[in-house]
Amino acid sequence: AWSVLCPSPSLLLSPQADAPQPETAALFARRRAHLARPQKNYYAAPPQIERGWKEHLFDVEGHAYLDMVNNVTILGHGHPKFAAAIGAQWLRLNTNSRFHYAAITEFSERLAALSPDGLDAVFLVNSGSEANDLALRLAQAHSGARNMLCLLEAYHGWSAASDAVSTSIADNPQAPTTRPDWVHAVVSPNTYRGAFRGPDTAAGYLSAVTPVLEAIDAGGNGLAGFICESVYGNAGGIPLPDGYLREIYAQVRARGGLCIADEVQVGYSRLGHYFWGFEQQGVVPDIITIAKGMGNGHPLGAVITTREIAQSLEKEGTFFSSTGGSPVSCIAGMTVLDIMAEEKLLENARTVGDHLKARLAALIDRHPIAGAVHGMGLYLGLEFVRDRTTLEPATEETAAICDRLFELGVIMQPTGDHQNVLKIKPPLCLSIDSADFFADMLEKVLEEGW
Numbered sequence: 001a002w003s004v005l006c007p008s009p010s011l012l013l014s015p016q017a018d019a020p021q022p023e024t025a026a027l028f029a030r031r032r033a034h035l036a037r038p039q040k041n042y043y044a045a046p047p048q049i050e051r052g053w054k055e056h057l058f059d060v061e062g063h064a065y066l067d068m069v070n071n072v073t074i075l076g077h078g079h080p081k082f083a084a085a086i087g088a089q090w091l092r093l094n095t096n097s098r099f100h101y102a103a104i105t106e107f108s109e110r111l112a113a114l115s116p117d118g119l120d121a122v123f124l125v126n127s128g129s130e131a132n133d134l135a136l137r138l139a140q141a142h143s144g145a146r147n148m149l150c151l152l153e154a155y156h157g158w159s160a161a162s163d164a165v166s167t168s169i170a171d172n173p174q175a176p177t178t179r180p181d182w183v184h185a186v187v188s189p190n191t192y193r194g195a196f197r198g199p200d201t202a203a204g205y206l207s208a209v210t211p212v213l214e215a216i217d218a219g220g221n222g223l224a225g226f227i228c229e230s231v232y233g234n235a236g237g238i239p240l241p242d243g244y245l246r247e248i249y250a251q252v253r254a255r256g257g258l259c260i261a262d263e264v265q266v267g268y269s270r271l272g273h274y275f276w277g278f279e280q281q282g283v284v285p286d287i288i289t290i291a292k293g294m295g296n297g298h299p300l301g302a303v304i305t306t307r308e309i310a311q312s313l314e315k316e317g318t319f320f321s322s323t324g325g326s327p328v329s330c331i332a333g334m335t336v337l338d339i340m341a342e343e344k345l346l347e348n349a350r351t352v353g354d355h356l357k358a359r360l361a362a363l364i365d366r367h368p369i370a371g372a373v374h375g376m377g378l379y380l381g382l383e384f385v386r387d388r389t390t391l392e393p394a395t396e397e398t399a400a401i402c403d404r405l406f407e408l409g410v411i412m413q414p415t416g417d418h419q420n421v422l423k424i425k426p427p428l429c430l431s432i433d434s435a436d437f438f439a440d441m442l443e444k445v446l447e448e449g450w
């Protein structure tokens with residue numbers, strides 16, 4: 001049966017082999033009519049994706065695309081071993097997570113073993129938003145305070161609490177006006193553009209945190225914690241300035257608050273040089289949140305913290321997620337870890353990411369619009385500017401470049417509050433050839449115009 005569900009690559013490369021598909025434009029119109037939330041980041045006339053294989057997607061008309069923005073299916077599309085493992089578990093057992101079965105114990109043990117010492121209490125959930133909501137709730141319960149510190153231009157999810165600390169105006173233009181009074185946002189430490197770029201970047205950005213902390217102190221209601229991504233994701237993967245997190249963590253902890261590392265995008269090997277993003281700053285958070293790639297597209301998330309912090313919620317009685325940590329979810333999570341080790345995906349993210357970064361950096365010498373390459377591993381950002389001195393964002397140009405790349409078979413989207421950065425986050429199995437194809441196509445667009 002599995003050979004039917006996991007077809008060979010050659011079948012995957014001939015998508016027309018399937019039954020007739022609904023007409024693409026009509027299907028899209030039906031989608032827009034019935035999905036309650038307008039989907040952002042869509043091409044005006046998106047292709048009807050029918051299947052995927054490794055870092056490639058195929059539409060119903062047989063076009064192949066290189067998928068350079070997928071931070072969910074990290075193993076690559078159509079992975080036979082992954083599909084077989086979750087399918088087999090589904091046939092054997094899937095049930096409410098309140099039952100007792102081996103997979104939930106084994107997966108929690110493995111997550112604890114991957115985490116820094118002391119962080120060995122695991123909550124299994126279904127998404128990054130849910131993980132961040134729970135992390136914020138834990139920090140508030142543990143500290144007895146409500147105030148949360150976060151960064152501007154951040155995205156942490158769409159559920160109630162994670163949305164409150166999602167400050168990105170590109171994702172939510174209403175964010176500044178709808179922010180609850182317990183959310184205190186400070187300017188993001190953008191080392192490329194922004195108020196404090198330059199030689200003393202960390203000190204400058206830290207100086208912007210001080211008045212916010214002082215205002216919280218003056219309010220007398222305490223500080224519950226601080227949440228941020230360990231790499232500045234929304235700006236295209238800009239590493240935080242050296243020492244930045246160490247100093248903020250110290251100040252937050254001195255006030256009784258907890259430090260939450262949102263590793264939903266940057267954790268789990270994407271950076272290539274580190275398993276967790278916070279390692280790059282030399283800090284250990286009190287709470288880690290993770291989702292997206294950890295389930296390779298199967299809904300799965302986790303909050304990893306200390307036993308003492310986890311117990312802060314015990315007085316709130318029984319609470320649980322019915323499907324978070326279900327047998328299928330746990331098998332999905334463990335199979336992702338097995339395949340990442342077998343296929344050396346962390347090492348691949350490093351090797352291919354370093355190669356791609358060097359190719360993109362070479363564009364800076366030849367094309368004035370290419371202002372900077374950010375990031376590391378397979379979490380890169382190429383920032384387009386109209387002027388390298390004023391750093392005026394090349395927003396319209398970035399959209400046009402993405403459209404032209406699409407015509408050339410590359411799926412790519414802009415990010416950031418100015419939408420002028422290519423957000424490069426392909427499956428971690430990206431080959432050197434595919435990285436070169438992407439760089440070649442980009443170079444072609446920059447040379448020929450867009």
Ligand code: PLP
Nearest residue numbers: 127128129155156157264265291
């Ligand atoms: N945190 C970060 C950094 C994210 O990028 C996202 C999603 O894009 C989330 C949290 C929310 O995760 P989910 O979409 O699984 O709820």
